[in-house]
Amino acid sequence: MHLEDRLSAYLDSELDATQQRQAEEHLVECAECRTELSSVAEVRDQLRSLPVVEVRAGTFEDVAEVVPLRRARFRPMAAAAAVAALVVGVGFGVAGNQSVPLQLNQVVEQHVARASSDPGFNVLQVQAVANR
Amino acid sequence: MASNEAIPTWEQVATDYGRVIYNFAYRLTGNRDDASDLAQEVLVRVRRGLATYRPGSFEGWLWRITRNAFLDEVRRKQRRPTTELPAEDRSALVTSPTPDDVLAETRLSDEMQAALLNLPYEFREAVVMCDVVGLTYQEIADAAEVPVGTVRSRIHRGRLMLRDALEAG
Amino acid sequence: MTLTATLLLVTLIGTLPAPDLVDDLDQAGDAEFVGRQLVVCWTADGVLAHVTDVEQSQGMTRVTGRDGSFVIGEGKMIEQYAGGVRYLEMAPTSEWRLWDGYAVQDGNSVTGLRESRTVEVRQGSSLRAKFVLDATTAAPLTTEVYQGNGSLYRYSTFLEFDARGDDDMVDMDSMPEPDYRETASAATVPQSAGHYWAADSYVAPGGVQVFFTDGLFRFSVFEVSRKSDGGGLAKLGTVDIGGNGGYHRAYTPGAVSVFWRTPDLAYVLVGDLPPDHLVEVLADLPTPSRPALLKRAWRWAFG
Ligand SMILES: [Zn+2]
Numbered sequence: 001m002h003l004e005d006r007l008s009a010y011l012d013s014e015l016d017a018t019q020q021r022q023a024e025e026h027l028v029e030c031a032e033c034r035t036e037l038s039s040v041a042e043v044r045d046q047l048r049s050l051p052v053v054e055v056r057a058g059t060f061e062d063v064a065e066v067v068p069l070r071r072a073r074f075r076p077m078a079a080a081a082a083v084a085a086l087v088v089g090v091g092f093g094v095a096g097n098q099s100v101p102l103q104l105n106q107v108v109e110q111h112v113a114r115a116s117s118d119p120g121f122n123v124l125q126v127q128a129v130a131n132r
Numbered sequence: 133m134a135s136n137e138a139i140p141t142w143e144q145v146a147t148d149y150g151r152v153i154y155n156f157a158y159r160l161t162g163n164r165d166d167a168s169d170l171a172q173e174v175l176v177r178v179r180r181g182l183a184t185y186r187p188g189s190f191e192g193w194l195w196r197i198t199r200n201a202f203l204d205e206v207r208r209k210q211r212r213p214t215t216e217l218p219a220e221d222r223s224a225l226v227t228s229p230t231p232d233d234v235l236a237e238t239r240l241s242d243e244m245q246a247a248l249l250n251l252p253y254e255f256r257e258a259v260v261m262c263d264v265v266g267l268t269y270q271e272i273a274d275a276a277e278v279p280v281g282t283v284r285s286r287i288h289r290g291r292l293m294l295r296d297a298l299e300a301g
Numbered sequence: 302m303t304l305t306a307t308l309l310l311v312t313l314i315g316t317l318p319a320p321d322l323v324d325d326l327d328q329a330g331d332a333e334f335v336g337r338q339l340v341v342c343w344t345a346d347g348v349l350a351h352v353t354d355v356e357q358s359q360g361m362t363r364v365t366g367r368d369g370s371f372v373i374g375e376g377k378m379i380e381q382y383a384g385g386v387r388y389l390e391m392a393p394t395s396e397w398r399l400w401d402g403y404a405v406q407d408g409n410s411v412t413g414l415r416e417s418r419t420v421e422v423r424q425g426s427s428l429r430a431k432f433v434l435d436a437t438t439a440a441p442l443t444t445e446v447y448q449g450n451g452s453l454y455r456y457s458t459f460l461e462f463d464a465r466g467d468d469d470m471v472d473m474d475s476m477p478e479p480d481y482r483e484t485a486s487a488a489t490v491p492q493s494a495g496h497y498w499a500a501d502s503y504v505a506p507g508g509v510q511v512f513f514t515d516g517l518f519r520f521s522v523f524e525v526s527r528k529s530d531g532g533g534l535a536k537l538g539t540v541d542i543g544g545n546g547g548y549h550r551a552y553t554p555g556a557v558s559v560f561w562r563t564p565d566l567a568y569v570l571v572g573d574l575p576p577d578h579l580v581e582v583l584a585d586l587p588t589p590s591r592p593a594l595l596k597r598a599w600r601w602a603f604g
Contacts, residue, residue, distance in 0.1 A: 005288035011341075011348050012262065014269050014284065024453050028445070036292075038339040038460050041350035043291045043298070047263035050241050055154045056168050060146040060175060104532030104551075104558060104569075109371075109389060110482065110505055111521040111556075111571045113378035114512045116362075117394040118519070119326040 002026075003033045007040050142179035145194070150175070152265055153198055159260045160202060162249045173201045192274030195267065199257065199275050247297035255290035262287050322405045325420060325432075325439045326397075332438035333358050333466030340457040344552040345540075345576070351554045355459075357440070358466040372471050377479070379471055390479035395500045399516030402496055403429065410436070415462060417442055422517060427451060429575075430517060438464055446518075449577035455554070485509045487524045489566060494522075495581035497574075513572075513582070520572020522586065529567045531560030543580035547589025561589035 003023055009015050010023045027033055140148070153174050158167040177197050185193060248256055254276070261272045269287070273280045334357055341350040354365040361374035372379040376391040399405075408419030408431075416436040422429050428451070433443035443458040485502050487509040492499045497513040497520070504510075508525035530536065534549045542548045542559070549560040557579060559570040568587065570579075 005285045008288035008291060009269070009284050011350060012269070012287070013347050021452075024456075027456070034339070034458055035460060037341070037350075038352055039295045040288065040291045041339065041341065042352045043294045044263055045351055046241075046244055046298075047259065047291075047294075050159065050244060050264060052151070053155050053158045053164070053167070055151055055171065056164055059154065059168050059171050060150050104534060104571075106506055107521070107523055107532060107569050108556065108558070108571050109378050109380065109387070110391075110503070110510055110523075111512070111519075112371075112373055113376060113389045113482075114391045114394065114501065114503065114510070114521065115514075115519050116373040116378065117376040117391065118397040118514065118516075119323075119330050 002030065002036075004036075007033065007037045008044075011037070011041055011044055139182060139185060140190075142175060142182055145178050145182075146175055149194060156198060156260055156265050157202065159245070159248060159264050160256060162245055166205070170198075170202055170205055173205060174198045177201055189271070189274055191267065191271045195261065195265070195271065195275035196277070243298060243301055244294070247294050247301065250297060251290055251293055255286050255293060258283055258286035259290035259294070322399060322420065322422075325434060328439035329434070329441060330360055332435070332440040332464070334435075334438060334440055334462060334464045336459045336462040338457055338459050340455065340554040342455045342552065342554040343453060344557070345550075346552050349552055349554040352460070356470065358470050361470055363470055379476070386477060388476055388479045389482065391482050391503060392484045392501075394512075397514075397516060400496055403515070403517060415442065415464075424449075435462070435464070440464075446573075446575055448575050454575045455573075482510075487511050487522075489563075489587055490522050490524055490568075491585060494583075494585040495578055497578075497582060515578075518572065518574040518578065520570055520574050520582070523569040523571075525567050525569065527562055527565060527567045529569075531558075531567065531569045534558060534560035534569065543584050545583070545588050548583070559583070563587045563590055 003010070003026055006015060006019065006023055010020065015023060027037065150171065154167055154171040157170040157174075158164065161167055161170065174197060177200075178194065181193075181197060248260070251259070257276065258272060261267045261275065262269075267275070269280050269283045272283045272287075276283065334355075336355050337352060338355045339350065339352050341348065354363075356363045361372050361377075363370060363372045365371075369380060369382045372381075376394060378387075378389040380387040402424055404423045406421045406423065408421050410416070410418045411433060417433050418436055420432045420434060422431070427449060428447050430447065431443075431445040432441045434440065435442050440459075440462070441457075442462060444456070445453060446455040448454050482503045482505070485504045487502055490499065490502075490509075490511040494513060497515045497518075499511050500514050501512045502509055503512070505523050505525075507529060508523055511522045511524070513520050513522065525531075531549060534551060537549045537551060539547050540550050542550070547561055551558045556571055556573055557576075559568075559579070561568055566587070570583075570586075574582065
């Protein structure tokens with residue numbers, strides 16, 4: 001029996017610990033479910049990276065400012081804002097000297113550049129930079 | 133939201149949830165006019181409803197209002213008595229974006245939006261609530277008033293339908 | 302360092318418990334293939350997954366994802382994007398070796414996507430990583446990384462895999478001069494953290510990079526000014542890691558990033574190490590704290 005809708009629940013952390021373990025054991029064995037997992041993961045990823053559409057001005061006439069959600073739990077839109085913040089990056093103030101701008105991207109890239117000097121398995125290391 | 137927390141004012145709801153309600157509406161309808169109308173309608177209902185709201189599952193309550201407002205809007209516009217948008221409306225929605233839309237969207241997200249609009253309503257709603265709004269399966273179940281198992285199945289089948297549509301497109 | 306000298310050194314140190322893995326790594330580095338890889342990671346912030354196109358040829362690996370295309374290998378990182386090229390090159394590095402706390406075992410032959418065999422890496426009694434290696438090229442078709450408690454942390458697998466090379470991966474003739482990173486030293490970062498050792502240090506934008514590894518996983522600690530916001534990480538809420546608060550943490554499917562401040566400096570850690578190793582590592586690095594009031598007053602008064 002294949003995992004079917006448990007694959008989505010798995011990606012969404014909606015399985016309990018036992019179900020999650022069972023799903024993992026099945027995934028390691030079953031190529032068919034891995035393929036379906038990857039399809040669903042890709043669509044899910046695309047949905048979660050849809051651009052956030054700004055509220056048209058005047059929609060909430062009486063509210064001065066519409067701000068992103070304040071939520072501790074994962075929210076794709078909040079996460080999108082956080083990622084945007086990461087990508088924007090802010091200059092590092094180097095004590096006394098000229099400020100050298102550093103983005104998280106650059107930190108990750110410099111790490112991966114060094115990691116790629118180690119023998120083999122580049123493919124595992126480069127994944128760190130593939131989706132920042 | 134814990135039951136001992138204060139009930140928010142409708143301005144707070146607009147501030148905290150306005151953007152995500154608007155995005156929910158935009159992804160369901162595919163155009164900014166309808167998204168604006170719908171977001172306004174939701175806030176009107178929230179203002180009206182807050183007077184009688186009792187602390188409990190605020191998210192469930194809010195998204196039930198949002199969902200009902202959307203379904204009423206669809207009916208009001210006489211698109212069809214069922215909840216699904218007719219095909220000709222869909223193509224109109226997809227092919228005539230406003231300049232704002234053009235600025236905001238990439239080709240991939242256009243394809244995804246078109247694929248979303250072709251999903252039967254209950255699947256589109258489940259997928260958007262999960263992946264655009266970020267609700268848990270339980271919150272979606274509360275909003276749509278169906279069992280969690282149904283939500284899980286709708287999300288998974290919805291995603292597979294989107295994959296098929298994107299591959300075919 | 303020449304190959305002979307390296308082998309001699311490795312033999313002298315006595316860290317040659319896994320000659321097979323060394324062979325596999327060398328062979329995997331030379332493998333030529335084109336494929337599509339899924340990476341799934343179970344993080345404290347939820348399950349993250351992505352699918353990327355991967356090709357490897359002549360020791361260089363290209364990954365193409367939503368964010369663009371990157372080529373890495375031999376200490377170089379080339380990012381090609383619509384607006385141009387970023388080309389980073391690191392100064393020569395120390396030699397790779399595997400921590401002697403790992404035991405490598407050859408497992409069974411399996412037939413999945415292709416003819417393959419498994420290699421397991423154990424830390425003490427627990428399984429830390431499992432590789433399914435392509436029988437002919439040793440490319441890692443599937444990789445599983447486990448936490449100390451036995452739960453799966455990261456899973457990556459090729460959904461499509463074709464053992465053929467692409468010679469035209471990067472036209473090096475048209476590359477600009479690389480952004481070259483010289484070696485440097487960092488005063489406040491220790492030479493070891495957990496069981497990881499500091500292999501090399503480099504100049505980095507706004508500070509110094511210290512590269513740690515245990516041969517299986519690796520991370521860098523960037524020592525920067527306290528005024529830094531960690532490239533935006535400081536905007537995320539703080540989390541408690543290993544009993545210390547004050548860390549800002551973000552995950553991608555392939556890596557974890559952590560930012561924190563001490564009274565004098567700030568640090569960004571980025572790497573592929575599993576969470577229980579991260580706890581051990583952070584315990585040995587400077588811990589997050591604010592300048593003590595008295596110390597600040599002292600500094601204000603006496604510099
Ligand atoms: Zn299966």
